[in-house]
Amino acid sequence: MSHAATASDVKGLSHPLGVNNAKLCMWLFLCSEVMFFAGLIGSYIVLRLGSLTWPTPGEILNIPLTGVNTFILICSSVTMVKAFAWAHMGNQTKIKRHLFLTFLFGVIFLSIQAIEYYKLYHHHGLHPSGNLYGTCFYILTGFHGCHVLGGVIAVFVLWIRSLLGHFTKGRHAPVELVGLYWHFVDLVWIILFTIVYLI
């Protein structure tokens, strides 16, 4: 019978995808995050297509400012990759430096976003309530901002741990996991920047 045993059957099967538990879990978690943003972005597309009026790009939002902010977030992804690469090689000084830079870029991104919100709310009268454009703008970028905040906290914890010398050549899985999350948040921003600001 085809289901009977053969000698090759009993070899170990752990990690058939070549990915350990934590990394697999992170990838799966990011899948669910993709679906969360898909729900939001899908709703945004439906609402915008169904709306009779919509401001033209740049009419309300400050595209150059957010363009700079986008660049800063992309830079933070670069420093994150570097941090992981140095962790892989076990260079303590450079892990610390790049984790700190990533953290710093993240904070700058959030600060610029906060300034942007403040100006839009108080100077341009754009509120989340009462009008659909404000609703979509604040909630989409706001949910992303919360994700960046979570990432910034995680990177901060990594940085502290790197100061304590927790990451060695052989043991630096948290750097990779947070890195995956950080790149995902970055990628979502590029999509949001495109559909909320540029189009």
Added chain:
Amino acid sequence: MKSFMHKYVFSTDHKMIGLQFLFTAFLFMLFGGLLAMAIRWQLAWPGTKLPVLGVIMPETYNVIFTMHGTFMIFFVVIAIMVGAFANFTVPLLIGAHDMAFPKINMASYWLFFISCVIMLASFFAPGGAAATGWTAYAPVSVKAPMGQSLWLISLIVLGVSSILGSLNYLTTIVNLRAPGMHFFRMPMTVWAIFITAILVLLATPVLTAALAMLLLDRVLDTTFFLAGTGQPVLWQHVFWFYSHPAVYIMILPAMGIASDVLSVFSRKPLFGYHAMVYALSAIAGLGFIVWAHHMFATGLNPTLGTTFMVATMFIAVPTGVKIFNWLGTLWGGSIHFSSAMLNAIAFVSMFVIGGLSGVFLAAASLDIYLHDTYFVVAHIHYVLFGGSLFGIFAGIYYWYPKMFGRMMNEKLGKIHFWLTFVFYNLTFFPMHIIGIHGMPRRFYDYKQYEFLRGLEPLQLLISISAFALFICQLPFVYNFFVNLFVGKKAPNNPWQANTLEWTIPSPAPHLNYAKVPIVYRWPYEYSLPHAKEDWLAQDQP
């Protein structure tokens, strides 16, 4: 005391967490059942005084059917399928010591618990609990009293709990299978939970996004679902994008359980094992592209409606494959009518009826008429009670010995089964008829309408059968709880089943396997022509 807390309350053992889900869900099953009794009381004798509650007012009636649906779907069926059974069975059936992340597993239960508390607390909110139906259609839900906000928060927390659970199941099934346990040697229960976990992982976040938007509409005055600026129908799209896959989240594990139970008690290999797996996957995949069949009555573009109709009807194909495979499994087997088996057979036959009425409802032109009538209520109960709940009963009768180390009483089990089966059909089958007659699903007092008055005899029949159905659960409650203490001690393998969990003592010890088992064969080696016994366990070379 400390060890008690560690063992039974803040446990990281997958079996204990599964039982925590099970017992919490039992409590909600009681609440949800009592609410159903109140609904049936009102429909049998509208406006008469009910013991304890008094006369049900229209606002209260709305709360009652909303919370009946919410409890039964989110806190009973999903909790038992994805919380209790998945937790209890997955590591045991694949030969693992525990879940990949025991602490995340514990967090999953405690988030579930918090969400239960919030949902129960909503009854005491000003204006009462949510009263907009379990579907919470906008814009009514945007303007509803505060209970609706608690309802939303509770379900967001529940969603996070489910996602954490599914991360654990998927990681565990992919990475922690025992040596030799290839994907195509996994029991159908594990396959079903694997595919269900993918559905939970990908569908639940969309519901979370929808719930968050609705909550923001309520507390921040955003305008996602508000008529005029936003789009109320958008709520239905995002809600059903989750809630249609959710139907499969509730039924696929039952399909897995039934497959295993049918094979064990017919002493025959599962018919069409590979086809079963592909059919499960097909149902799950199609489940993502059919959501708008719940929305034919919203003024959906008829061309679009037709595509959703056709896609929906396609689901009948893999479903048919499964049903014929179950019949093929039974065919020519030496069938043992144990309590678990009877419930599994009831699952198959009742699910056929629920599936067929689903095809009726999928036909857009017919659905325009049947939408929001009792026909829909009949359909959902044939799928969720006739399907999921009989599957749950089958699973409980089957794994009870491994859960508690004691046997349930077979005679009581059979009495419970037959009474439930008869009164279940007497309760829900006539709902098809009153639905076709035009009885709307959420009317407070149907007697105010001339054309519905003739339904009184059927309404009485349904209500009296429903009360009987409720009372008939007493033998089960007795059987379950009393045998925890006085039941006959269970041997390792009372059913002579092949899967790994039956090779270890009952109840399964902490960390399950003293030595990692090695798997040599698929789980369905029954009635082998030349074997000594009529079964051969998976760990036998």
